[in-house]
Amino acid sequence: MGFPKSGGNGFDRLYREVGRADISRNLVEAELVTSVSWLIKLRWIAGAGVLLATWIVHALFQIGAPIAILSGIGVAILLYNTFFFVSERRAKQRRASAEVFQSLAIWQTALDWLAMTLLFHYSGGVESPAIWYFIFHIIIASIFFPRRTAFLLSVLAIVLVGGTVFLEYIGWLAHHPLQNYLPVALYQNPLYVLGVLSFFSTTAIFVTFLVGSIQERLRRREAEVIHLTEGLQRATIRLQAINDISKVVGSTLDLKQVLERLVETTAKAMGVRACSIRMLDKSGHYLEPVAVYGLSQTYINKGPVDALTNPLAKETLSGKVVNIPNAPQSPLLQYPLEARQEGIQSMLSAPLMGKSGPMGILRVYDVKENRFNKEDEEFISAIAAQGSIAIENAIAYQAMSELDKMKSQFIHTATHELRSPVSVTRSLLRTITAGYAGEVSEQQKEILERATRRIEFLQKLIDDLLDLAAGKVGKFVAHEMQPISLKEVIEKVVDRYKIPAQEKDIELCFRCECPEEKTYVTATVDSLDRVFNNLISNAVKYTPNGGKVSVEVQPLDGEIHIAVQDNGIGIPEDALPHLFSEFYRAPNAKEMVTEGTGLGLAITKDIIQQLEGRITVESQVGVGTTFHVFLPVAHLKNQTPSPMEKRS
Amino acid sequence: MSKKHILIIDDDADQRLTVRLPLEAAGYQVSEAKSSEEGLELVKTLSPDLIVLDVMMDTATAGFQVALTLHSPDPNSEYKAYRDIPIIMLTAIHTTTPLRFAPDSDYLPVEIFLEKPVDPEVLVAKVKELLPN
Numbered sequence: 167m168g169f170p171k172s173g174g175n176g177f178d179r180l181y182r183e184v185g186r187a188d189i190s191r192n193l194v195e196a197e198l199v200t201s202v203s204w205l206i207k208l209r210w211i212a213g214a215g216v217l218l219a220t221w222i223v224h225a226l227f228q229i230g231a232p233i234a235i236l237s238g239i240g241v242a243i244l245l246y247n248t249f250f251f252v253s254e255r256r257a258k259q260r261r262a263s264a265e266v267f268q269s270l271a272i273w274q275t276a277l278d279w280l281a282m283t284l285l286f287h288y289s290g291g292v293e294s295p296a297i298w299y300f301i302f303h304i305i306i307a308s309i310f311f312p313r314r315t316a317f318l319l320s321v322l323a324i325v326l327v328g329g330t331v332f333l334e335y336i337g338w339l340a341h342h343p344l345q346n347y348l349p350v351a352l353y354q355n356p357l358y359v360l361g362v363l364s365f366f367s368t369t370a371i372f373v374t375f376l377v378g379s380i381q382e383r384l385r386r387r388e389a390e391v392i393h394l395t396e397g398l399q400r401a402t403i404r405l406q407a408i409n410d411i412s413k414v415v416g417s418t419l420d421l422k423q424v425l426e427r428l429v430e431t432t433a434k435a436m437g438v439r440a441c442s443i444r445m446l447d448k449s450g451h452y453l454e455p456v457a458v459y460g461l462s463q464t465y466i467n468k469g470p471v472d473a474l475t476n477p478l479a480k481e482t483l484s485g486k487v488v489n490i491p492n493a494p495q496s497p498l499l500q501y502p503l504e505a506r507q508e509g510i511q512s513m514l515s516a517p518l519m520g521k522s523g524p525m526g527i528l529r530v531y532d533v534k535e536n537r538f539n540k541e542d543e544e545f546i547s548a549i550a551a552q553g554s555i556a557i558e559n560a561i562a563y564q565a566m567s568e569l570d571k572m573k574s575q576f577i578h579t580a581t582h583e584l585r586s587p588v589s590v591t592r593s594l595l596r597t598i599t600a601g602y603a604g605e606v607s608e609q610q611k612e613i614l615e616r617a618t619r620r621i622e623f624l625q626k627l628i629d630d631l632l633d634l635a636a637g638k639v640g641k642f643v644a645h646e647m648q649p650i651s652l653k654e655v656i657e658k659v660v661d662r663y664k665i666p667a668q669e670k671d672i673e674l675c676f677r678c679e680c681p682e683e684k685t686y687v688t689a690t691v692d693s694l695d696r697v698f699n700n701l702i703s704n705a706v707k708y709t710p711n712g713g714k715v716s717v718e719v720q721p722l723d724g725e726i727h728i729a730v731q732d733n734g735i736g737i738p739e740d741a742l743p744h745l746f747s748e749f750y751r752a753p754n755a756k757e758m759v760t761e762g763t764g765l766g767l768a769i770t771k772d773i774i775q776q777l778e779g780r781i782t783v784e785s786q787v788g789v790g791t792t793f794h795v796f797l798p799v800a801h802l803k804n805q806t807p808s809p810m811e812k813r814s
Numbered sequence: 815m816s817k818k819h820i821l822i823i824d825d826d827a828d829q830r831l832t833v834r835l836p837l838e839a840a841g842y843q844v845s846e847a848k849s850s851e852e853g854l855e856l857v858k859t860l861s862p863d864l865i866v867l868d869v870m871m872d873t874a875t876a877g878f879q880v881a882l883t884l885h886s887p888d889p890n891s892e893y894k895a896y897r898d899i900p901i902i903m904l905t906a907i908h909t910t911t912p913l914r915f916a917p918d919s920d921y922l923p924v925e926i927f928l929e930k931p932v933d934p935e936v937l938v939a940k941v942k943e944l945l946p947n
Contacts, residue, residue, distance in 0.1 A: 585930075586826065586829075586870075586930070589930040589931040590826060590828045590829050590832065590930070590931070591828075592931040593828075593829065593832035593930065593931040593932060593934075594828055594831065594832050596832070596931065596933060596934055597831070597832045597835050597836065597934055600836070600934050600935070602835035602836045602838075602839045602934060603835055625931070
C-alpha cells in the first residue's frame with residue numbers, strides 16, 4: 167500500500183496505548199511501588215533505632231532488660247528488611263505485577279507487627295514505654311491499606327497487646343520487667359492494666375479513624391487528579407495522532423496516496439476495524455468509494471450511495487459527525503443487511519469539507535456495539551478537517567499537473583504547426599536567393615532578402631516564445647543538469663560576437679579572474695549559452711560604433727559573479743522596472759534597433775532563476791549598462807566534470 | 815561515373831523542394847518519398863547512397879523509427895543490406911526541447927543532424943562530407 171513502515175509502527179503503538187487506557191491503574195501501581203520502598207527505608211531506621219535504644223537503656227540508664235533478646239529483635243528487623251530490600255529491587259527490575267508488591271507490603275506488615283509485639287513483650291509488657299510505638303504502625307497501615315483492613319489491623323494490634331498483657335497477668339506468659347525503671351510492678355495491677363489497655367485501644371481506633379478520613383480525602387483528590395491526567399494523556403495521544411496523520415498524509419501530493427494513507431492511518435490511530443472515504447462524483451449526486459481499509463470488496467460494492475436520498479449521507483454531508491452505535495438496526499442506514507453481514511456494529515461518519523462545500527465522507531467501522539464516544543467524534547472531526555486540506559491540495563495539484571500537460575501539448579503543437587511552415591518558407595526563399603531555381607535579378611534578390619529578414623525575425627519570435635513557454639512549465643530536468651564550465655561557455659559566446667563587434671569597431675573583451683575549476687555551475691550548456699548570448703548580443707547591439715563591451719567572471723562567496731558591461735546607450739530609469747517583463751523594450755532601444763522581440767531578457771531571467779541564481783542591472787542613459795549575474799558554484803566532489811556537449 | 819543517388823523522406827512537399835533543388839544543382843540524383851512507409855520501400859528498390867530524413871511526419875517520431883529500422887543491429891533485419899547508408903536528419907524541433915537530438919549511437923543512429931531551416935550551402939557541404947567522390 168506504500169505505507170511507510172515507521173509510521174505504521176508508530177500507529178500500532180498508539181493504538182495499543184489508546185486501546186488499553188489503564189492509566190489510573192498504572193498510577194495506583196506506581197504509588198504502591200513507591201510506598202514499599204519508603205517502608206523499607208523507614209525500617210532501616212527502626213531496626214537501627216531498636217539496637218541503639220537497647221544500648222542506651224542498658225549502658226546509659228543502667229536499666230536492666232533482656233539485652234540479648236531485644237538486640238536480637240533489632241537484628242531480626244534489619245535482616246528481614248535486607249530480604250525485602252533485595253526482593254523489592256528484583257521485583258522492580260523485572261517489572262513485577264502489582265500483586266507482587268502487594269504481597270511484599272502484607273508480609274512486611276505482618277513481620278513488623280510480630281517484631282513490635284515481641285519488643286513490647288520483652289520490654290515490660292503493659293509497663294513497656296514501647297507500647298506507643300504500635301501507634302506508628304497503625305498510622306502506616308491506615309495510610310497504605312483500605313479503611314476496613316486498617317480497622318481490622320488496629321483491632322489485631324489491640325488483641326495482640328491485650329492478649330500479651332492478659333497472659334502476663336494470669337501468669338501464662340513470663341513477665342520481663344525493665345529493672346530500675348518502675349518503683350513497683352504494675353503488670354498485675356488490674357486498674358493500671360485496664361487503664362493502659364483502654365487508652366491504648368481508644369487511641370488506636372481513633373488514630374485509625376483519623377488517618378483513614380484524611381487518607382480518604384486525599385484519595386478522592388488523587389482520583390480527581392488521575393481522572394484529569396487520564397483525560398490530558400488521552401488528549402495528548404490523540405493530538406499526537408492527528409499530528410502524525412497530517413504528516414503522513416501531507417507528505418504526498420498524489421491524490422490516490424493521500425486517500426489511501428488517510429484511511430489506513432485513521433483506522434490504526436482509532437484502533438478500529440475499518441475506514442473508508444467516499445467522495446461526491448462530478449454530478450454531486452453519488453458518493454463513490456475512493457479509498458478503503460479493512461472492508462470486503464462485497465461490502466464496498468454493495469450498491470450506489472445516493473447523496474441526495476441516503477439519510478446517513480445527507481446528515482453527514484450537512485456538516486455533522488454522525489455516530490451510529492448499532493448499525494444493523496439504524497434507520498439511517500441504506501444497507502443495514504450488508505452491514506450485518508460484514509459484522510459492522512458501530513459506525514462514525516465525518517464530513518470532508520472543502521472550501522466550496524462538502525467533498526465526501528470519512529467513515530470508521532467497528533465490530534463492537536456502541537464503540538464510539540464523544541471524544542471519538544471530536545477526534546474523527548479533527549482528522550477529517552486535516553484530511554480535507556490534504557485532499558484539496560492533492561486535487562489542486564492534480565489539476566495543475568493536467569494543466570501542465572496541456573501546456574506541454576500546446577508547445578509541441580506550436581513547434582510543429584508554427585515553426586515548420588516558417589522554416590520551410592525561409593528555406594524556399596534561400597533556395598531562390600542562392601540561384602538554385604534559376605537566374606534572379608538584383609531587384610528580385612533585394613526583395614527576397616527583405617522577405618528573408620522578416621521571416622527570420624518571425625522565426626526568432628517563435629523560438630523565443632517557445633523557450634519562454636518551455637521555461638514556464640519547468641524545462642530543466644534534474645538528470646539533464648550537470649556541472650558545466652561557465653568560462654568555456656562564455657568564451658564560446660564571446661567568440662561568436664567577435665566579428666559583429668569588429669564590424670562596429672567595438673572592443674569586446676573577456677576576463678576570468680578565477681581558475682576554470684572554480685567556474686563550474688550546475689546547468690545545461692544550452693541554458694547558459696542562451697543567457698550569455700542574450701546579454702552579450704544586447705551589449706554589442708546597443709553600443710554605438712567604437713564602444714567597449716567587457717565580460718568579467720569573479721568568484722564571490724560560493725557564487726560566481728559575471729558582469730556584462732558596455733558603454734552603450736544605457737537604459738532610462740523609468741524603463742528599468744519593466745526590463746525583465748515579457749515583450750518590453752526600452753524606448754531608446756526601439757529607436758536604435760527596430761527589430762527585437764522583447765523576450766530575450768525575460769527568458770534570461772527565467773533561466774537564471776531556474777538555476778537558483780539572480781540577475782541585477784545598473785544603467786545610466788548615455789553612459790552604459792552593466793548586467794550582474796550571480797550563479798551558485800557547483801560542488802565537484804571527486805567527480806570530473808563531463809565535457810561539454812558538442813553541437814553543430 | 816554515375817551520379818550518386820540521394821533519397822529524401824519528408825512529408826512536406828515544400829521542404830522536399832528546398833532540399834532537392836540545391837542537391838540536384840550540386841550534381842546528385844534525387845528521389846523523394848512522402849512518408850516513412852514509402853521511404854522504407856524506396857530504400858529497398860533504389861538502394862540510395864544517402865538519405866535525408868525528416869523527424870516529424872505522420873507522427874512526432876516517425877523519422878526516428880525509420881532511422882532505427884534502417885540501422886538496426888538485428889542480424890535478421892530485413893534492412894541489414896542498407897545498414898550502412900548514411901542518414902542526415904532534419905528537424906523543425908527547436909534545440910531546447912527536452913529530447914536529445916545529437917547523433918548518438920545508442921539513441922539515434924544517424925550521421926548528421928541539421929536543424930531547419932537548413933542553409934542550402936550547409937546541406938550540400940554536409941552531403942559532400944558523407945559522399946566523398
